[in-house]
Amino acid sequence: MGRKNKGRKIYKTKEKNYYGKTPLGKALSVGLTVLLIGGIGFIGYSVAEPIVKYTKKKGDEPAPPPTAISSELLESTSSASSIGGGSPTPESGLVAPVDYKAAVIKTSDLTDKTTLKAAIDRIPAGQKIEYVEIPLKTEGGKIWYSSSVFYAAQSGAVQNQVPLADIVSTIKSAGYHPAALISTFNDNILPLTDGSAGYKTADSGDQWIDNSVESGGKPWTSPYSSTSVNYIGDLITEAASAGFEKIVCSDVSYPPFRPSDLAILPSELKEPSRFQALTSAANLFYERAVSSNSTMAIEVSAADILKGNDDIIHEPLYLNVKSIILRIDVDELSAGVYTDTTVYDFNGTASEKVEKMLGLVKDKLKDFNNVAVRVSGNIVGTDELLKAKEVAYEQGYTSFVIG
Numbered sequence: 001m002g003r004k005n006k007g008r009k010i011y012k013t014k015e016k017n018y019y020g021k022t023p024l025g026k027a028l029s030v031g032l033t034v035l036l037i038g039g040i041g042f043i044g045y046s047v048a049e050p051i052v053k054y055t056k057k058k059g060d061e062p063a064p065p066p067t068a069i070s071s072e073l074l075e076s077t078s079s080a081s082s083i084g085g086g087s088p089t090p091e092s093g094l095v096a097p098v099d100y101k102a103a104v105i106k107t108s109d110l111t112d113k114t115t116l117k118a119a120i121d122r123i124p125a126g127q128k129i130e131y132v133e134i135p136l137k138t139e140g141g142k143i144w145y146s147s148s149v150f151y152a153a154q155s156g157a158v159q160n161q162v163p164l165a166d167i168v169s170t171i172k173s174a175g176y177h178p179a180a181l182i183s184t185f186n187d188n189i190l191p192l193t194d195g196s197a198g199y200k201t202a203d204s205g206d207q208w209i210d211n212s213v214e215s216g217g218k219p220w221t222s223p224y225s226s227t228s229v230n231y232i233g234d235l236i237t238e239a240a241s242a243g244f245e246k247i248v249c250s251d252v253s254y255p256p257f258r259p260s261d262l263a264i265l266p267s268e269l270k271e272p273s274r275f276q277a278l279t280s281a282a283n284l285f286y287e288r289a290v291s292s293n294s295t296m297a298i299e300v301s302a303a304d305i306l307k308g309n310d311d312i313i314h315e316p317l318y319l320n321v322k323s324i325i326l327r328i329d330v331d332e333l334s335a336g337v338y339t340d341t342t343v344y345d346f347n348g349t350a351s352e353k354v355e356k357m358l359g360l361v362k363d364k365l366k367d368f369n370n371v372a373v374r375v376s377g378n379i380v381g382t383d384e385l386l387k388a389k390e391v392a393y394e395q396g397y398t399s400f401v402i403g
Contacts, residue, residue: 099398100246100325100399100400101128102130102133102400103123103127103133103402103403104376105132105403107142110144110160116167116171124382127402130176131176131178131179131246132176132178134244135183136164136235139250139251140183140187141155141183142159144159144160145158145164146164147235148238149231151194151227152231152235155190157189168242177246179246179247180240184221184250184251185222185228185254186220186251186253186255188218190231191219191222197222198221198225198228199224199255200266201265202265202266208264210255223252223277223280224268224277232281233284233288236249240288240293245294246294247289248297248299249285249296249299250299250301252312253301257269274311278311278312279312283319286320287320296321298321298323299374300327301327301329305364306344306360306361308339313365323370323372324365325401330375330384330385331376334353334379351387351391354389355391374402375392375401376403386402
């Protein structure tokens with residue numbers, strides 16, 4: 001998957017222009033988007049209808065024509081789509097931002113209630129942290145609790161047997177709110193159990209893997225598959241029903257396809273409209289969370305935004321989830337971010353790296369009323385992460401996630 005650097009520009013300029021998050025401006029932006037975009041047609045190459053069917057909220061009438069979408073979606077943001085709740089502002093109809101302050105627990109601290117409590121006790125004091133995020137499903141597909149979802153057990157994804165009820169009760173006993181962090185389509189385990197969950201080549205229908213077998217190539221879970229979408233949806237329902245008050249879905253994205261990959265995969269994956277598959281899946285996840293009395297946010301990688309692998313936030317109008325968590329991984333930035341044409345070089349402290357990244361991606365987030373910044377990394381201490389969080393706060397991001 002590596003790429004040669006030859007021919008790329010070396011990007012070292014710091015961005016200093018920060019943007020305001022005026023709700024009225026966002027509403028106008030969404031309105032203009034409606035005028036520019038035609039109808040939405042889900043183009044999945046296997047199971048378009050089942051996924052689109054699940055994106056309707058309970059009690060919804062059949063979808064209106066595109067010209068009628070604008071007002072209804074703007075009104076829908078007054079429900080459970082904000083980071084921490086909220087109510088519509090009179091002048092815009094959008095959800096007033098409510099701060100979301102959270103800390104993420106490591107998977108190594110999920111073996112039992114005792115280790116979890118010890119990890120919670122280590123959460124930095126004085127930060128007004130209210131939520132504890134638990135990584136229930138991580139990149140690659142591993143699951144870190146005792147799941148009763150069929151494919152979780154059948155695929156061997158479950159890594160330990162701590163019950164969700166124990167996790168929730170431990171968090172609440174410590175005075176925090178439980179939040180579930182669930183990696184969605186970065187899953188190399190499920191397609192090995194059920195091939196219909198992964199990507200298939202256009203001509204032969206063979207399972208696509210991200211590298212040669214000799215180099216350890218792996219399949220990925222596809223948003224075009226009803227098997228994968230329903231599997232993730234079942235995990236969300238399981239977590240929300242157990243008492244997790246917020247579901248954070250990460251990796252709602254495509255693999256880093258190379259041109260050689262796209263040449264053998266279905267044509268839909270080469271089209272700009274491919275974002276619709278991710279949007280439809282995310283809307284199903286939102287429905288699952290809300291129907292189980294939880295709320296939902298989508299975590300996006302700042303590095304992926306620079307690489308252009310940010311389809312899920314391309315058209316906010318069609319996304320029922322309005323809460324975004326921007327993940328800035330200091331470890332990842334230390335190695336630089338590479339695209340086909342540019343090398344983004346990040347030097348200095350964690351705070352300086354976060355400041356530069358926020359300047360680079362700010363325009364991609366301007367249509368979202370609720371944005372939290374997650375600062376993570378293992379090469380620096382918690383103190384450095386907290387300082388970097390303050391940089392985001394100075395730029396107007398009052399919601400944050402540490403870890």
